[in-house]
Amino acid sequence: MKEENIPPSLSPRGCPECGSSRLMKDYESAEIVCMDCGYVVVAQLTDQGPEWRAFDAEQREKRARAGAPATFTIHDKGLSTTIDWHDRDIHGQRLPHGQKAQIYRLRKWQKRIRVSDATERNLAFALSEISKIANNLNLPKNILETASMIYRKAVEEGLIRGRSIQGVTTAAIYVACRQCGVARTLEDISQASPVSKKEVARSYRFLLKQLDYFIKPVKPGQYITKFCNQLAMQGKVEEIAHKILFAATELKLTSGRGPTGIAAAVSYIASVLTGERKTQREIAEIAQITEVTIRNRYKELVERLQFTIYL
DNA sequence: AAGACGAAAGTGGTTGA
DNA sequence: TCAACAACTTTCGTCTT
Numbered sequence: 001m002k003e004e005n006i007p008p009s010l011s012p013r014g015c016p017e018c019g020s021s022r023l024m025k026d027y028e029s030a031e032i033v034c035m036d037c038g039y040v041v042v043a044q045l046t047d048q049g050p051e052w053r054a055f056d057a058e059q060r061e062k063r064a065r066a067g068a069p070a071t072f073t074i075h076d077k078g079l080s081t082t083i084d085w086h087d088r089d090i091h092g093q094r095l096p097h098g099q100k101a102q103i104y105r106l107r108k109w110q111k112r113i114r115v116s117d118a119t120e121r122n123l124a125f126a127l128s129e130i131s132k133i134a135n136n137l138n139l140p141k142n143i144l145e146t147a148s149m150i151y152r153k154a155v156e157e158g159l160i161r162g163r164s165i166q167g168v169t170t171a172a173i174y175v176a177c178r179q180c181g182v183a184r185t186l187e188d189i190s191q192a193s194p195v196s197k198k199e200v201a202r203s204y205r206f207l208l209k210q211l212d213y214f215i216k217p218v219k220p221g222q223y224i225t226k227f228c229n230q231l232a233m234q235g236k237v238e239e240i241a242h243k244i245l246f247a248a249t250e251l252k253l254t255s256g257r258g259p260t261g262i263a264a265a266v267s268y269i270a271s272v273l274t275g276e277r278k279t280q281r282e283i284a285e286i287a288q289i290t291e292v293t294i295r296n297r298y299k300e301l302v303e304r305l306q307f308t309i310y311l
Numbered sequence: 312a313a314g315a316c317g318a319a320a321g322t323g324g325t326t327g328a
Numbered sequence: 329t330c331a332a333c334a335a336c337t338t339t340c341g342t343c344t345t
Contacts, residue, residue, distance in 0.1 A: 201324095258335070279314060290337055295316065315344070322337070328330090 015039050073131060073148045075124040083107040119155065122165065126151055129169045136192035137184065139177070146176035150207070159210050163203065170195045171203035178215045183222035185260065187288050220245055220254060223263035223287070230286045231278055233271060241270035244305065251304050257297065260287045265297030 015023065015034035022035040032042040083106060087095050095103060127148055134144045150172040154160060160168055170193040177184045186204075190197040208215065221242060228238040244266045248254055254262050264287035271278045280291040287294075 198323095256334080261336080280316095281314080291315080292317085292338080293336060296336085299316095313345090316342080318339105318341090320338085322335105324333105324335100326331105326333080328332105 015041060071145065071148075073127055073144055075120055075127055083110050122160065123152070123155060126155075126165050126169050129166060130173060133170060133173055133189070133193045137173075137188065139173070139182065139184075143173065143176045143180055143182060146180060147172040150175050150211070153211060154207060157210060159207070163206075164195070164199070166193060166195050167199045167203040168207070169193075170200045171207050174200060174204050175207055175213065175215070178218070179213075181222060183218065183226045185288060218259045220259040220262040220266065223260055224267055227263055227267045227283065227286055231267070231271070231282065233267075233276055233278070234274070237267070237270045237274050237276055240273060241266045244269055244301070247305055248301055253300055253304060258289070258293070261289050261293045261297050263287065264289055264294050265301060268294055268298060269301060 015021075015037065016039070018034065018037040018039065020034055020036040023041055024033050024035050031040050033040055083103065085107070087100050087103060089095055130147050130151060131144060134147065147169075151169060154168055154172065170189060173193075174184070174186060174189050176182075177189070186197050186201055190200045193200070195203075207213070224238060224241045224245060228241065241263075245254070245262070248262070248266065264283050267287075268278065268280060268283050271283075280294050284291045284294055
């Protein structure tokens with residue numbers, strides 16, 4: 001018998017008989033009992049814990065039977081059975097000859113069944129495609145999951161027919177990046193896939209429209225972090241860049257301008273202010289814009305802001 | 312000599328009739 | 329479907345460090 005705090009759903013206001021709040025959960029008899037008058041508050045209690053006991057972390061690990069979490073990146077969500085290729089039984093002994101052949105046939109059919117019809121094949125191909133691109137770009141796992149989910153949704157709505165799988169997969173990754181606030185340009189993403197930027201943009205707009213997604217425009221701040229990292233600049237530079245951006249936003253100098261251009265100009269100014277000077281060309285190259293654009297933004301900012309305050 | 316600056320013409324995509 | 333449009337790019341000559 002052990003005493004535990006009772007969830008409120010089970011014991012509304014203590015004991016209905018004597019009003020005492022001292023209740024006890026008794027898993028042996030599956031009841032909640034009042035400790036003062038002995039009234040049985042709840043009978044037929046369900047034990048929500050595991051039926052086994054573990055005395056340390058290792059045992060808990062060993063006895064838990066839940067598997068890997070379901071994932072959207074495998075076409076059957078990772079829930080199907082895989083027969084391994086070791087040809088050994090549960091004790092690690094080699095299988096006798098006859099059974100080996102049987103297991104071989106089972107394995108073959110298991111593989112065939114896993115990807116059964118055309119939709120499944122499409123999905124399996126697309127999801128492996130998404131993984132490839134996400135790996136190319138070193139994207140975090142949540143982007144991969146999100147993109148896979150978006151693609152699934154597109155398949156469910158029948159949006160794939162008549163357009164290329166690769167176009168839609170690449171677009172799905174772009175949508176995922178935008179949703180999760182990961183700063184990647186269309187350019188970045190189309191370079192890591194066999195699809196042209198134009199095609200990705202088209203599929204992207206299509207997905208947004210059909211799936212009713214609303215995505216906020218990218219903020220320049222997201223790119224500042226990226227640029228400063230790629231330029232190997234100190235945290236101080238990034239900090240100042242963000243401050244300048246904040247001031248520029250207040251003065252409405254950022255609206256209607258490309259976010260990469262703003263971020264690049266702000267990073268440039270910050271690099272000059274801190275003495276960790278980078279050339280316009282260096283930054284332009286990383287930001288995938290021209291020096292001229294940096295100069296134009298830079299000029300607008302210098303005209304309206306006073307920079308001495310940031311140092 | 313490299314980098315910064317700026318003028319002028321060109322480009323690709325969006326918007327609204 | 330087409331022209332107008334804004335943002336950005338390309339190109340190139342000049343100035344600055």
